[in-house]
Amino acid sequence: MSTMAEYDDHMPEDHIPDRSKMRVSDEVAIQINDMNKWYGTFHVLRDINLTVYRGERIVICGPSGSGKSTLIRCINRLEEHQQGKIVVDGTELTSDLKNIDKIRSEVGMCFQHFNLFPHLTILENCTLAPIWVRKTPKKEADETAMHFLRKVKIPEQANKYPGQLSGGQQQRVAIARSLCMKPRIMLFDEPTSALDPEMIKEVLDTMIELAEEGMTMICVTHEMGFARQVANRVIFMDQGQIVEQNEPEKFFMDPQNDRTKLFLSQILGH
Amino acid sequence: MSGTHAHTVAYVRESMLPEQAPPATEVGIIGWGKANLFSGWFNSIVTILSLAAIYLILAAILPWIFSPTWNATSLNECREILAGLGREGEHGVSGACWGVIRDRWLQLMFGFYPPYPITPDVNIGEAPVGSGVWPAYFRPILTFVLLIVALAPVLFEHPPRKLLYFTAIYPFLMPWLLWGGTIWSPLSVLAGFVIAFLVFRFVSTSYSSLLGIILAVVAALVWWMVLSGYVVDALDSILPVGIASVDSRSFGGFMLSITIGVVAIGCSLPIGIVLALGRQSDLLIVKALCVGFIEFIRGVPLITLLFVASVLLNIFLPPGTNFDIILRVIIMVTLFASAYMAEVIRGGLAALPKGQYEAADALGLDYWKSQQLVIMPQALKISIPGIVSTFIGVFKDTTLVSIIGLLDPLGLSNAIRADAAWNGIVWEIYGFIALLFFVFCFSMSRYSMYLERRLQTDHR
Ligand SMILES: Nc1ncnc2c1ncn2[C@@H]1O[C@H](COP(=O)(O)OP(=O)(O)O)[C@@H](O)[C@H]1O
Ligand SMILES: [Mg+2]
Numbered sequence: 001m002s003t004m005a006e007y008d009d010h011m012p013e014d015h016i017p018d019r020s021k022m023r024v025s026d027e028v029a030i031q032i033n034d035m036n037k038w039y040g041t042f043h044v045l046r047d048i049n050l051t052v053y054r055g056e057r058i059v060i061c062g063p064s065g066s067g068k069s070t071l072i073r074c075i076n077r078l079e080e081h082q083q084g085k086i087v088v089d090g091t092e093l094t095s096d097l098k099n100i101d102k103i104r105s106e107v108g109m110c111f112q113h114f115n116l117f118p119h120l121t122i123l124e125n126c127t128l129a130p131i132w133v134r135k136t137p138k139k140e141a142d143e144t145a146m147h148f149l150r151k152v153k154i155p156e157q158a159n160k161y162p163g164q165l166s167g168g169q170q171q172r173v174a175i176a177r178s179l180c181m182k183p184r185i186m187l188f189d190e191p192t193s194a195l196d197p198e199m200i201k202e203v204l205d206t207m208i209e210l211a212e213e214g215m216t217m218i219c220v221t222h223e224m225g226f227a228r229q230v231a232n233r234v235i236f237m238d239q240g241q242i243v244e245q246n247e248p249e250k251f252f253m254d255p256q257n258d259r260t261k262l263f264l265s266q267i268l269g270h
Numbered sequence: 271m272s273g274t275h276a277h278t279v280a281y282v283r284e285s286m287l288p289e290q291a292p293p294a295t296e297v298g299i300i301g302w303g304k305a306n307l308f309s310g311w312f313n314s315i316v317t318i319l320s321l322a323a324i325y326l327i328l329a330a331i332l333p334w335i336f337s338p339t340w341n342a343t344s345l346n347e348c349r350e351i352l353a354g355l356g357r358e359g360e361h362g363v364s365g366a367c368w369g370v371i372r373d374r375w376l377q378l379m380f381g382f383y384p385p386y387p388i389t390p391d392v393n394i395g396e397a398p399v400g401s402g403v404w405p406a407y408f409r410p411i412l413t414f415v416l417l418i419v420a421l422a423p424v425l426f427e428h429p430p431r432k433l434l435y436f437t438a439i440y441p442f443l444m445p446w447l448l449w450g451g452t453i454w455s456p457l458s459v460l461a462g463f464v465i466a467f468l469v470f471r472f473v474s475t476s477y478s479s480l481l482g483i484i485l486a487v488v489a490a491l492v493w494w495m496v497l498s499g500y501v502v503d504a505l506d507s508i509l510p511v512g513i514a515s516v517d518s519r520s521f522g523g524f525m526l527s528i529t530i531g532v533v534a535i536g537c538s539l540p541i542g543i544v545l546a547l548g549r550q551s552d553l554l555i556v557k558a559l560c561v562g563f564i565e566f567i568r569g570v571p572l573i574t575l576l577f578v579a580s581v582l583l584n585i586f587l588p589p590g591t592n593f594d595i596i597l598r599v600i601i602m603v604t605l606f607a608s609a610y611m612a613e614v615i616r617g618g619l620a621a622l623p624k625g626q627y628e629a630a631d632a633l634g635l636d637y638w639k640s641q642q643l644v645i646m647p648q649a650l651k652i653s654i655p656g657i658v659s660t661f662i663g664v665f666k667d668t669t670l671v672s673i674i675g676l677l678d679p680l681g682l683s684n685a686i687r688a689d690a691a692w693n694g695i696v697w698e699i700y701g702f703i704a705l706l707f708f709v710f711c712f713s714m715s716r717y718s719m720y721l722e723r724r725l726q727t728d729h730r
Contacts, residue, residue: 105634115629
């Protein structure tokens, strides 16, 4: 296998992730036990067992169609699982709507296609949920939103509409929008897959910063540089199952399963 | 290829060119005409033929329109005026007879609505004691002026927020101003909504919101159908406040069209939204009811529904019930429009990417909030052209009520033509009615284009 540097293509040069700031605690953030999910008769997730501790940065990778999106979408109940147990922040996901709303307002999510609300300005996108779900007064919500927009480095775009922004800017707004709900866990579903390399850097920069602040993150991504430098655990999925998981160094240097080896060699283009 | 280049390909510009105006034949009226009318020999021929056709049509119509017959009091007088001017053609005189419009335009506007119904004491139809205080047709005119005020928050950007309160009470004010009667009736209708809201508030917080909606509807229906009648009578005998009531049979003309049209349009939009959402619902019963309703109504001609309203309902209702004919017609037209509206809005909902629903869900917005804040604003915006087309269709369909004997402008036109003085007049009346309908419909269509531009935020 070639040098690790090849993985780092899209990482921002001026922001070297500082792992000493990223601490994992003993507190369990997400607990998934023997979880199974079917789409009709198609068994899309099989016997998933996963424990995520507070402060962990987990990268999930795997071939297309392996169930990565489905797995993280089960965590905030965008998809319903049929068997097993998912506990998020001490609340079990059942069909009880109150639990679902509680979990959704504490788990932020970013999508591949940003999914900003095109009829609202950037600022309104960011204040919508705090005002209507958390009942934050508008002034306070505006201030929080501006705080997070500064953090993702686009405060000057606050009064524009999503359609006027570049892809990278839109994804950073999407991250800021989630952060405005003060989530304790962030889920990312291929946040950089729809972006050009320069924009990938902007978004990864924001994600590294989040990691350095101790956010619990689960990222589905093929940015192996991010996995190597930021994640504390990399999970490889195939055919709806967790095939292999390990610390990033070991995962990349010494993969065990043949499927993992094949996947890594493909991703490197060899 | 290599080594055969006779000269170098390198090039360096030494001075930058200044910006120049385009040639005169490309700009202004000449440029426009060249680009749009005479851009080739075929287009030039078409342009010239079209201009000739327009000239011929106008040459035939304009002299007919410009005819000094405004003050005539009968068709015969018109003919005399035109004959006096020597405008006699081979088929008798040529020229419009506008006297009929001057003579009957109040009727075309208001039907047989009494001009001066103000207080119960005043003799309906005659100028009130101390007349001059209230202009004729004060009530319908005020109603429609207030309609524009009530619509302002919808029509314009940044309206004063307080206007919304007026918009909210206008639906109760409008029928009272038009039909009159005791003030307690509209208040009791309003009370029904308040009761429904309180029931919903109470049940949905302590039980479920679906049960809340069902109980709220039941409570409101019980109030309107059973209780409110007694309460209104009681209140009216204690404190009689009201204005002269006007019978539905005296409604007519454009006032009737606008009343039916505005109410049907105003009610069909919310009902259509509910139906469209119901059609997408996961609850099987709700979905089946909505699909059944929409498909049934769309499968039946409006005229059938109107006949049901005017004839059949009387047979089924217990004898002696007084179920106002205009109300019945309004309900039918509203149901008809709602079914079409539901389908238009469903189209808008289908056009929204799934990601919008997911993003709203992921932020913790519940179903109603995500509909209100994220889904509907976008779906309705996409549906504006379809919604306005439905509005225009509904407004024009109100002329069908003439078939069941209501005196809308078309119904009145028959009455006018039956009058001995104007017997034989066709084009003038229908032209006038068509012109007014055109003005209303064209403004709606223009407004919808303005609205689309105003709401455009995607900058594609
Ligand atoms: N709504 C759905 N209905 C049926 N099958 C689905 C649905 N969503 C995804 N799938 C299938 O489930 C599998 C896993 O999908 P997904 O989780 O999106 O994969 P990944 O994100 O790893 O590419 C795929 O084979 C996909 O075709
Ligand atoms: Mg995916």
